[in-house]
Amino acid sequence: QILHHSLGQNQTHIPKTDAKQSILSFAQERLWFIEQYEQGTNAYHIPEVFELATDTDVKGVKYALQQIVSRHEVLRTTIEQVDNQDHSIQQVHETPLPIEETIITEEENVEALIKKDINRPFNLSSEYPIRVKFYTIKSVSKNSLHKTILLITTHHIASDGWSEDIFLKELFAYYEAYINKDTTFSLPALEIQYKDYALWQRSYLTGEILKRQLSYWKEKLLGYQTL
DSSP: OEEEEEETTEEEEEEOOOOSEEEOOHHHHHHHHHHHHHTSOSTTEEEEEEEEOTTOOHHHHHHHHHHHHHHOGGGGEEEEOOTTOSSOEEEEOOSOOOEEEEEEETTSOHHHHHHHHHHSOOOTTTSOSEEEEEEEEEOSSTTSOOEEEEEEEEETTTOOHHHHHHHHHHHHHHHHHHHTTOTTOOOOOOSOOHHHHHHHHHHHSOHHHHHHHHHHHHHHTTTSOOO
C-alpha cells in the first residue's frame, strides 16, 4: 500500500513496509539525542488527565486504549543505539500496553502524586512512549462515592498535539463499541505507519535535496550567535 499526498502539483509516495525495525525520523533523532544528553527529562511529556464519570466502564476504557496502541505501531516501539551504525533503531513490539492502577484515599495529595507520575522520565530503550495509570480515590465519607482519575502520558517522540485529538476520537470510538458489545467494530487499517514515513524521509532527504535545504538554513542563520 502507498500513501499518496497531493500538494499543488507535487505528489509524494510513501511505501508501506512490513519491517519491525526502522531508523528514526530526523525529529525523533533530535528528541532521542536530548533524552540521552539529559539522561532522562520531562520536557517533552504530553500528559492528559481525566476524571471518569461514576458510570464509566473502566474495562471498556482499558480495551479502547489497548486497541489504539495495537493500531499505532509508534506507540509500542522502543529505541536502541546499535553499535557501528550511524542511526538509532526503533523496534516495534507486540506486547500489550502495561496499564498501572493504584488505590489512594482522598486525604492524600492526589495532585502531587499525578504530577510525580507525569514528570517521571521515560526509559525509551525499554518502555513504550505511552504510559497509562488509573487512580481510584476512596472516599472516607460513607455519603461520598469513589472517583477514578485517568492519566495518559505520551512522549513527544511518538506523538504531538495534533495526534492527541485523533487519539481521543479513537478512544471514544472503541469505548462506544465496547459498551455496545459491537464485537465486529474496527477502524480502517492504516495505509502507512510512522516508521514508513521515517524510512521515506531518510531516503528522500539526501544528495542535492538535502544540500539545498541545508544551504537555505545556513544562509538564513548566518551571523546569529551559536547556541
